[in-house]
Amino acid sequence: MNRNRTRLLGVPYIIWVIGFTVIPIFFIITKAVTDGEGAFTLSNLTAIFDQLHRKALVMSVSLALVSTIICIILSYPVALILRSSRFKRKSIILFILILPMWMNFILRILAMQMIISNNGIINHILETMGLAPLKLINTPGAIILGMVYDYLPYMMLPVLNSILSIPEDVIEAAKDLGSDSLHVLTRIILPLSLSGVGSGITMVFIPSMTEFVIANILGGGKIQLLGNIIEQEFTVSMNWNLGSGLSVTLMAFVLITSFIFGRHQEDTAAGFAI
Amino acid sequence: MTTKTLGRIYIALIMVFLYAPIAVLIVLSFNASRSRVVWGGFTLEWYSALVSNSSIMNALWTTFGLAFISALISSVIGLLGSIGIYSMRRRGYRLMLFATNIPMINADIVTGIALLLWFVRFLPLGFTSVLLAHVTFNLPYVILCILPKLRDMDIYQYEAALDLGAGEAYAFVRILMPQILPGVLSGFLMAVTMSMDDFVITYFTKGAGVNTLSTLIYGEIRKGIKPEMYALSTVLFFIVLLLLMLVNLPYDRIDLHKCLKRLKIKFFCAK
Known part of the structure; x- marks a missing residue:
């Protein structure tokens, strides 16, 4: 191929990247370091240390962390069970497990709301059994439940991919050399599946840290995550400078997280297409 | 046991x-x-109510149209872009890969806001702004589906074809295209799914007049959801189920990729 000429094919894409990825980021950073009159200021960036914003940040990070850990804990057994089962149509089970991912996400969260709301299905069942209703919705737990429900497939898929692709020979060899199941698990399966967990973390932790929809629907606006505060700055308070400042801070968090965990982005994307 | x-x-x-x-x-x-x-x-009352509910039907067609057009545009730009990136030297290659990853790594809310801040300067918010936004977040998925196929393809076959007298365009369509096609196809499907599922970026870039299903439902949650929405979700679920089965099953059974290959060759090379 004539490299100089084929390289020209990339021009539309390069223009697109500059026009709709680079320039917008430039604008959000500009907005973040100026005030309403356009004068330079750092107050929108340091605003993250205000008590309200700091509380929201801590809440966002901790809810995202708990959700991610729960997703990892739930995913491993699925992968291990599928690996050891002799069930021929593993791909069908895999298909069933990730099918909900294709269902509109707002609809799914809405359904979750109907299940756990105060006069929802769980409480209705408890009532007919003569038990006291539970306060489930509008709690941090409800938000975590929503996040785990929404993002579990995104953890399950890469973990499954990495565990199912460990060659059986490696495990056989370990067993021949005297390893028991626990040893195989901790010394072979765990280390070889870490890349899957890493990309799972970027796909669960980052969206749940920046989430505002689940918190609005299942948290009832009572629990403020950083995403909620940013959204309100743009739709209610109309302080776009402060909103941009907080967004840039959030972007920094996201970049740090993905730098630590996300060195396998490409494999993941390929895995998604199945 | x-x-x-x-x-x-x-x-x-x-x-x-x-x-x-x-x-x-x-x-x-x-x-x-x-x-x-x-x-x-x-x-079945809610199903008939659904069909006569114009705001839901409008949102449905907006969602489908947006998904299809944005996936089509991003597949074309993405295919050309991947070939361009593939033939770049090491430094350009790495730079472009990094730029491609930005919208994927970045939080949706940040991407949405950044696009909003840019769009309000030259564009009335509406269908066009949402479409531009959707192509933007679809492109990385398309590129990351095609690029591995380009890396795995056998370039020597292509060169052999050239040596044996094939024209460049002919050799591209006969030799390279069939090798890349599965990647383009899965990139297109990824783009459709991503576009249909998006809420956050659409929410920030849509302006007042336009609604996709996601933004329509979100707006209705506070007012109380109408039962038509349940009917709609049921229909959508079975459409998705059907589509995924159609896309997934033939891959194992009949070789879909081979069928498409033949079709394409017939289409492009009928001389």
């Missing part, structure tokens, strides 16, 4: 967790009572 049974129970529990909310939506779509917890008998 024990571990095996335990394993099955565990998988079944996970499936209940993943499917219970969807099952609730499906059951409620046939519920004659407006209550969310009491069964009032079987009805």
